[in-house]
Amino acid sequence: MMWFLSIAFLLGLSIGxxxxxxxxxxxxGRSIVSASSCLACNRKLQWFELVPLLSFIALRGKCRACKSRISFQYPIVELITGVVFVLIFYTNGISELSLLFFSLIFWxxxxxxxxxxIRTKIIPNGAAYALAGFxxxxxxxxxxxxxxxxxxxxxxxPxxxxxxxxxWFFSRGRWMGLGDAKLELGLGWFLGLSLGLSGMLIAFWLGALVxxxxxxxxxxxxRFNFSMKSELPFGPFLALGAFIVWVFEFNITYFLF
Ligand SMILES: [Zn+2]
Structure with missing residues (x-):
């Protein structure tokens, strides 16, 4: 068990x-397969600067040459993907490889x-439609x-x-983007009505709380002259709600009806 969860974690770090x-x-316009470089000084990164999680820690979050800060997004997304992969391996097991493989791609x-x-407040159409197809x-x-x-x-x-x-329609895009609806289309088809509804309710609660x-x-x-953006993207909450109900098979509608 432990060895295959460790592999799941390492795989998740790399995908993250x-x-x-x-x-x-x-x-x-930059290709996803081109070599990685520092976003500040454009220097090509060497292999030991590209090790998920470890490089960020070893470099103390700074570029080796220009010393500019590396975004915390890197280690956070790597870590989250690692944990998500562990949970997917844990719930799916490895007996049905096609199901496991599909779940990994989907999530x-x-x-x-x-x-x-979170970065741009935009849900890319291509990714949302691919998800709806899945x-x-x-x-x-x-x-x-x-x-x-x-x-x-x-x-x-639907x-x-x-x-x-x-x-989206009645607030003219102020409360919610149309992208959130496109994302939910795929989540709804994947989870089905009752789990999908549970996930969406959790998303609203978490969104309100945050x-x-x-x-x-x-x-x-x-008070300390420090401003913070107040507009929250809702997509990550929909995603988190869906993942919680999927992993824990947490069906709120049993309590409601
Ligand atoms: Zn640099």
Whole structure:
């Protein structure tokens, strides 16, 4: 057990490192496979500066040449992806490799979307549509191809995306972006109606909790002439809520109805 969870963690660290590179390059015209360089001085990085987590610690978060700060995004995303991979390996086991492989791709895509959403407040269309496709065809992986045409499966994505899309429509994009609805489409198809609804409720609670904390903190911070952005991206909360209900099979609707 331990050895395969360790492998999961190391694999997650590497994928997290890849997600970081993608999130800084997507939409900039830079290729994802080109060599990594310091974002401040453009110096090409050597292999020992690219080891996930360890390089950041060894370099104390600074570029070796120009000493400019390296974003905390790097170790944080690597660590989160590592932990997520451990939980995925733990819940899925390794008996069904195709299912495990699919879950890893699915949740990695969601982490990438969340990271990009936090950085830019934009959910990239391509990634959201890919996720919707994964979600729609996910019954295939469980060997239940016919389930794709069950009406409960067909409506789960659109029905869960609908409230978010109406928030977007009625607030004219101020409360929520249309990207959040597109993200929920894939999550809804993947999780199904009741788990999907549970995940969304958790997302709203977590979002409200973090929002209130930020307001309190920013009031305190303003006293010290320190401003903080108050606009919260909602995609990462949807992602976290979905992951919690998926890993722990936490179905709130049992308590509600
Ligand atoms: Zn540098």
């Amino acid at each position: 490192s890849f997600i970081n590179a993608w999130s800084f390059r997507y939409g900039t 990695s895509t969601i982490i990438a979307i969340s990271v990009y959403d 979600g729609f065809f996910s019954p295939l992986l469980y060997g239940n191809a016919a389930d794709i045409f069950q009406w409960t499966h067909l409506i789960s994505g 029905l869960l995306a609908l409230p978010l899309a109406s928030f 929002g209130v904390c930020l307001i309190v903190l920013s009031r305190a911070a303003r």
